[in-house]
Amino acid sequence: MAAAGSSVVRRVEELGDLAQAHIQQLSEAAGEDDHFLIRASAALEKLKLLCGEEKECSNPSNLLELYTQAILDMTYFEENKLVDEDFPEDSSSQKVKELISFLSEPEILVKENSIHPKHSDLLGDELLECLSWRRGALLYMYCHSLTKRREWLSRKSALLKKYLVDGISYLLQMLNYRCPVQLNEGVAFQDLDTAKLLSAGIFSDIHLLAMMYSGEMCYWGLKLCSEQQPENHEVDTDVSGASCTTYKEPLDFREVGEKILINSFQTGQQKDP
Secondary structure, three states, X not given: OHHHHHHHHHHHHHXXXXXXXXXXXXXXXXXXXXXXXXXXHHHHHHHHHHHOOOHHHOOHHHHHHHHHHHHHHHHHHHHXXXXXXXXXXXXXXXXXXXXXXXXXXXXXXXXXXXXXXXXXXXXOHHHHHHHHHHHHHHHHHHHHHHOOOHXXXXXXXXXXXXXXXXXXXXXXXHHOOOOOOOOOOOOOOOOHHHHHHXXXXXXXXXHHHHHHHHHHHHHHHHHHOOOOOOOOOEEXXXXXXXXXXXXXXXXXXXXXXXXXXXXXXXXHHHHOO
């Protein structure tokens, strides 16, 4: 366990140095100070100090949290730039791939070192949800841009399908980190509508938005990728909130989309009766 923790500390420090260099390049290219880049840089500087001389005394969880927060801020700056430019066709594919890689690194690091049986023991549910949400939302925005490019779609609908499947997978993953609140377990609550949302596994507006994004991406898949042969993409299709027990099966745009949209509609009715 100690060896694994030390390995995480060393790797996080290396990744932090790479991220800091990337932030420097972004700042120079922007030609001005940006709030998100400044905050990301500050988190990485604190990370560097904590790594310091006594790596064996460093807390891997704290260091990984700082690194993750910096990555979230750094990539948010780049995502905003892509959205403002409407995802330039000549460079967006590589940039989106790069951002997904950055946002996947914290989870990969935990898996490689197998420190804890569950990622949430080291990263926490909120950070895991945020990482999955950001990847799924990025692919949603990218696919939204691609659906308006008829010439591109005529040549690369298979690539669109891959982006859609990946995006839906990330969004459904986000919805399954936390279990719904069981109202029959003596849980005290003051607002019935809020309690119903929690019992459906909806803990914030972002959870509901993730369901809506997933449903719309399933619609794009049905409309624009219907001629593609089914592929054995495995995603979590249990979308009735954040289920503790999940199952895997090839993605069916129609089945998953209908299930998601029905749940989001019912949840919306609970929220706004």
